[in-house]
Amino acid sequence: MPRHQHEHDARHAHRDALQRPPSWWHQRRAGAGPHRSIVEQVCMLKRQGKEVLLVTSGAVGIGRKRLNKQILLSASLPTHVQGNQQMLALEKKKGAMAAAGQIGLISLYETLFSLYDVACSQVLVTASDFKTAQNRANMRDTMLNLLELDVVPIVNENDAVSASPDGTVFTDNDSLTALVGGEIEAGLLMLLTDVEGLYNKPPSQPGAKIISVFRPENSDFKIGEKSSVGRGGMGAKIDAAQSAISQGVNAVVIASGMMYGVVGSIMKGSSLGTLFVANPGVESPDSMSVEEMATAAREGCHQLQALSSEERANILFCIADELKKNSKTILNANRKDLLAAQKSSIDEGLLARLKLSEEKLETLADGIRCIAEAEEPIGRMLKRTELASGLVLHQETASIGVLLVIFESRLVLHKIIVNAVEEATNGKVKKDVIGLVPSREEISNLLRLGDVIGRSTTERAGSEKSLEILSSIASGWFWGLPP
Template identity: 40%
Template sequence: MSSAPDKEPPSRAALRRARRVCVKAGTSVVANENGSPSLTRLGAIAEQIAELCNSGVEVIFVSSGSVGMGKRLLRKQRQTLMSFKDMQLQSENGKDEDDTVGLHDHADHHEPVPLNRSPNRASFVNLLDIQERPHSMAQKKRFYDSACAAAGQFEMMNLYSNLFAQCDASASQILVTQADFADPVRRNNLHYAIERLLSLGIIPIINENDAVSANLGYTADDVFSDNDSLAALCARTFDAEVLLLLTDVEGVFDRPPSESGAKKLEFYRPESSEVAIGAKSAQGRGGMSSKIGSAISAVQPGSNCSACIVASGADLNSIRAVFGSDPKTKYSCGTLFVTPGSKLEAQATKDFPEEAETQANISSEARDQASAARAEARKLQALPYEVRQSILSAVADALIERQKELLDANTLDVEAAEKDGIALVLKKRLKLTEAKLATLAAGLRQIAGLPDPLGVVKSKRELADGLVLSQISVPIGVLMIIFESRPDSMPQISALALASGNGLLLKGGKEAVKSNAAIHRVIGDAIEAGSGGKIKRDIIGLVTSRGQVADLLTLDDTIDLVIPRGSNALVSYIKANTRIPVLGHADGVCHVYVDESADKDAACKIAVDAKTDYPSACNAMETLLLHKATIENGVASSVLMALRAAGVKCLGGPIAMKMGLCDSPAQELKCEYGDLTCMVEIVEGLDEAVDWIHQYGSGHTETIVCAKDSPVGEEFLKRVDAACVFKNASNRFADGFRFGLGAEVGISTGRIHARGPVGVEGLLTTKWQLRSDGVDYVGEFGGESPTKAYTHKELM
């Protein structure tokens, strides 16, 4: 926990000058765990907001809680409904001969009412039946939440009305959906209504109209997915100067507050403040990641909202601490977010040097590790190739000899991932096995057996008599590999870096932290043992600080190449946020095209292997293209049957759906499913298949299945523009080990430098060496009377 500074920082004092603010209370603040309203917290919120209004501050209040309160009401109602249904069953079984039920406790009259004539009987029974209909779990949840919102909204607003009235303040209810912000006319009307209410001193209480919107999970720009993002949107739209997000913790911590040593951040810097997010509240839709994203959104450049505070709603003085005229000792309340590049940011950086120093240390740590890796790499380059081979062999042996240590550490990561509900695709990539370690070791030995890749002469040319120019292969320098959920990436990348004489900086995802640490330790021991102590383990650095990837991406003066290994989102983010060259691919949307000449068995084997051998791999088939003629000759039906028998879900493209080949339509024509799902589409022939691949593919790996002697195969190989193009071979062959490269740092879909699986060759660059038998200078080759002449003779 951080302690309050000795005096109020100017950046916090500036918040008290705001004349229009937005306050958001989350479900965990508004309601207790059982859904009942927290009268203590709500009373404190109403009192503090009323104080602000009386001091001339305009307050917009965004409140969660209607769903939580509604759940409590519906639970009570469900118990009543179930009792009615039980009585109905008793009546139908003849246990209630007069077909009546005493409703003295539930109705205004005192006479028994026949169940079959009760005016509410049908609606009660129908409500119960709805819950038993075969809707999806997501649909059931939306239906239930909508009903909860409708029931709870009335209770919540009735409570607010009474609380504000006791404080001599007036409030009004405004329920909104995404359309109220997306549609210009509705947005203008909403803006006018808010302005009128504020001008009259009335507090607008804003909430999502869940009963209408059904919580569909909006993701487009300028709409919201929960009340955190709604509050940020309101702050921007209605020109609030400061946004206060009240939650169930004291602010943003560098790790879950429940963990030992967790530290609250006084000042959050989006470009460098990484936090580890714990489990979200059991109530509501948001979480700390949602609040961080919403806070950053609220203070984005161009918004009138210059600051946001994430603070605890359990602190009954938090609103006073942020906005009140008498801060007393609570001015360190919450975590401050400010607009990047603003004067307030400059002031906050001065006010909270501890945070600034922490972030500087992250860069410093990575910079020091990169410098150490470069120094050791230069030492390694000067040693005989046999030393690098010995190191690689030692690492391969260590992976097998110490596999229990590695697998035990990995088991802890997998168990934590399962507890956190990590995506299935990421979990598959996270898991290590004895088979994976054996494959890795074999790959490392394969690399060790390759010829020395350094000092290879690429070209040699005589410039003049006795003056010879050579171009040779050399390491790139220091590589930074950023990977998520792939601990098996580390041995591969390390081996390739060592073989090519490069230094290496590794940044793994938090979901594999124990696996990464164990692998790094084993490799480091092997490096020092295999080199006889000549090379230190520092040649491979593992960044373990909580600094964001964004901080590492600024080290363009220290790191020479970034290679991301992970999701589309990770790779895209890295490419967009660094000046360091990036080698990699964002998407793995690969196709298998089955030509009309294809053999049925061959098509089935290749399609099934390409999809099911490792569905989450980037080279797995995501789209199956079938020549129209394969429907008539039976190949299409055989391939689809084989895929379905292997557990693959086949979604139909537009033509495939029209022809009845699939039951469910694909929602996207370009999609990397990463599981046992693929899309199927029909094309007229090669031309249409190639056009489709170029439009919806990602330039990764494309395959044609055709007759061995069909010219269409060679035409496909020539015309398809992708890193890897295959004929009658599974997409899964697009791999460094299978290509004989020993391993790969990744697959590149770029056109500059390496392309396809990147092995040792992809981690090399060149330098020029010029040798003179005597003394040569340019002046001898120019002027009116040159004494020497260029020959430019190729020597190899």
């Protein structure tokens, strides 16, 4: 089943749980920017009437910095010169670091949420809170009461009492998020990390692709090395996502928390990251990801170039004939589009562009025939220069290549045209030579496929800046974190 058929699980989720990437606390120049970004997006969801719970970590990291500073301030000069053994021994004192860091962690979140007049609270949990039914019920009631009171619960493991001297704990933050999401019966759980989703192989390897919808029966992926920070890794996130689904969470998305606006994009139905659902269904052979569409279009481009001028002209004649032959089907579909557009109060100018008629279709077919009857535009000599004896430079016209065209969606027209292409070439050119991107968010995903479209777009369009501009228009956000 294509991913877009599952997107209602995200768009209609009333109660959401988010996990912040643990690596943020270890990025020296990250500052409060990434955390402000997540807080801003959480507040945006609350303005839309959503209930949001945030699972975080970082108390140990903050506490380490605080205690290191305290040790330096209290140490004597000889201790500084000889080396401070207290700082070396600090790594074994996880509980002390967590206790010192909790106040800084919640203070940061309280300050950021207060900028949006949103109340937040701290909920510290340990392994024992999940071991008995009574403790689970108490914890669940506390979090649900906070959500009911329009407060954002910030859940964190209480490392001050759960961390042992060797640093082992009852679980990682991913499984904690899954447990909490199941307890509050979250509709959507987002595991935000520092990579863009689950890849079929380690993302550092060539040809690595993001798996859009996770299917348990598909074992075509490898888990790479875990991050140097945090206790989980992609394997832990997969286990946590499946655990959350088994506990009743409708959908889980693993996506990059480093992309600004990622939470809002996922809530709008964007295909960012990797989606986990209870019944992903069997992957249809007819369904194609945007990456597969882009690859098929490039292959189709080569197939078209291999045809003769007469064969390419025959394709255009066939398309024109099919448009005329199927005019009633096209117009019936267009009437449904117009009714839907009128109900959504679309602009009159756009509505006029969307409207088709017999005259418009006839004009379109005549225009296509004129192109077919015109002189072959490819391979025409434009310039011939003799550079030296026996060395002649020819400048000839060539095909543009693969184009991205933004236009009003006409599904019936697309089907008629691609069928005509395959029929006119007796299968030499497949119907997927023309792909139809289903949504605005998918355009954003398409433009991020630098290994598929980057080379041809950059060479022919001039610079990568055009990709950035198109990407920002398609997604509604500029990539990167806000200042």
